[in-house]
Amino acid sequence: MNVIKKEAKSFLGQIAKSNETAYLVLLSLYVAVFAMLEVGWKRTVETPTDLIRGAMLGLIMWGAALYLVYVIAEWKKLWNNLPRLIIVAVAILGLTFWFSRIMTTNLYGVVFDIFFCLMACGKNYKKILTCTGTVALVCLIIAGLGLPLGYTLDVMKPENIHPGHSLGIAYPNTWGFLCFYVLMIVWYLYFRRKKVITFILFGVTAVFMYFYICCRTVALLTIFFPFATVVVDWLENKADEKAVQGATGSVLLKVVRWIVIIMPFLMLGVMLLLSLNLEWVHAHFYYTWFHNLAMRFVVGGLFLRQHGVAFIGNVLQTNVLQFVRVNNEFIEVKILDSSFATYLLMRGILWITYTLAWLCVGMWKAIKKRDFAIPFLSAIILVFAMVERPGLEMWFNFIMLYPLAKVASKPGTERVLEFDDEEASDETGLEVSESSQEAASGKE
Numbered sequence: 001m002n003v004i005k006k007e008a009k010s011f012l013g014q015i016a017k018s019n020e021t022a023y024l025v026l027l028s029l030y031v032a033v034f035a036m037l038e039v040g041w042k043r044t045v046e047t048p049t050d051l052i053r054g055a056m057l058g059l060i061m062w063g064a065a066l067y068l069v070y071v072i073a074e075w076k077k078l079w080n081n082l083p084r085l086i087i088v089a090v091a092i093l094g095l096t097f098w099f100s101r102i103m104t105t106n107l108y109g110v111v112f113d114i115f116f117c118l119m120a121c122g123k124n125y126k127k128i129l130t131c132t133g134t135v136a137l138v139c140l141i142i143a144g145l146g147l148p149l150g151y152t153l154d155v156m157k158p159e160n161i162h163p164g165h166s167l168g169i170a171y172p173n174t175w176g177f178l179c180f181y182v183l184m185i186v187w188y189l190y191f192r193r194k195k196v197i198t199f200i201l202f203g204v205t206a207v208f209m210y211f212y213i214c215c216r217t218v219a220l221l222t223i224f225f226p227f228a229t230v231v232v233d234w235l236e237n238k239a240d241e242k243a244v245q246g247a248t249g250s251v252l253l254k255v256v257r258w259i260v261i262i263m264p265f266l267m268l269g270v271m272l273l274l275s276l277n278l279e280w281v282h283a284h285f286y287y288t289w290f291h292n293l294a295m296r297f298v299v300g301g302l303f304l305r306q307h308g309v310a311f312i313g314n315v316l317q318t319n320v321l322q323f324v325r326v327n328n329e330f331i332e333v334k335i336l337d338s339s340f341a342t343y344l345l346m347r348g349i350l351w352i353t354y355t356l357a358w359l360c361v362g363m364w365k366a367i368k369k370r371d372f373a374i375p376f377l378s379a380i381i382l383v384f385a386m387v388e389r390p391g392l393e394m395w396f397n398f399i400m401l402y403p404l405a406k407v408a409s410k411p412g413t414e415r416v417l418e419f420d421d422e423e424a425s426d427e428t429g430l431e432v433s434e435s436s437q438e439a440a441s442g443k444e
Helices: 001-017 020-038 051-077 084-098 106-117 123-147 173-188 195-213 218-247 251-261 263-276 278-285 291-307 338-367 373-387 434-443
Strands: 322-326 330-333
Touching: 001 051, 001 218, 020 051, 020 106, 020 123, 051 084, 051 106, 106 291, 106 338, 173 195, 173 218, 173 278, 195 218, 218 263, 218 322, 218 373, 251 263, 251 338, 251 373, 263 291, 263 338, 263 373, 291 373, 338 373
Parallel strands: none
Antiparallel strands: 322 330
């Protein structure tokens, strides 16, 4: 076990030394493919996007394979051992060729998730979020500019008085969540201690979403966001004060901490409880203002009952129009929207367990670094995952890149936050805190 732990630590250390720019380029391409070509423009762009999508996925796939070959060659010093280098390169490229033949299945997304999550080790988290947020924002702008030029279509969804506009994205809801995703990244990176700017930015966006995009769910979430950030700011200040004072915290705080850490699995439990009691949800919420929300759980429960849950997933169509009977009433089922239900059905218990466990590691690291914004943002994204398809995908859920990334301190707390007193280095053992370095130099 010690040998495995030592090798794993050595491998992560080598990943941390690998080229950060190459990783960010591959990640940006991946986000662009899924944020727009897969989820957004695929149903609205007038010219086919399958060719572009396939070419970009191929470029990412072979680029990731070469990146991995380079990391392993550096790790085991294979440059002077040509036979072993050739064996490693042929093995990885052979696996990549085999992998390219299953690119039409649901498996490739998981493999990319694993690659980008592990290769984030030692990379600057601020640069990762800047890249993903910038790519998503640029793609949204291009989709909007494509409307008057005729390259993208404005799919309009009637909602009471105000019709919802998609602005070149597949649906108004998708546009709303992509925009909110960018706003969350901008807030985390730049506006965490600037409450006035946060209120103005999210307030104006919420009004635009409500009256033009007509995306009420995301608009309400956008209005709620600045008020909740005040609580997050207060919690982080209190945590920093306790860290300075050396307080360990009460039993209640420890219980709350573990509840936050296992929050992803708790969310899965809530989703299953509501989905499998679909008759109750349908009876109490279907004819109310929560109709659209309730349908996500109803449809998820119907698919789970019909297809069951496999260990490594099923290959099935989730967008086939059908009618099912609930509470002696036939309702129309168009598509499986819930990300939790989709993962359970199409990727199985193994991969949803991996995804949620990885998020739990992120919560654990965030709590240790007193970075309460990460659990806060994760809760929002996980609620979104209950009702929309992309919620658990790595390209949308940027929290998945947090566990192994090199995380900078919060604004204004650089001296306190960077590392806990309990640890002299971060989780990968790759970096020593400033205070430890200064203490060492002082002793010298």
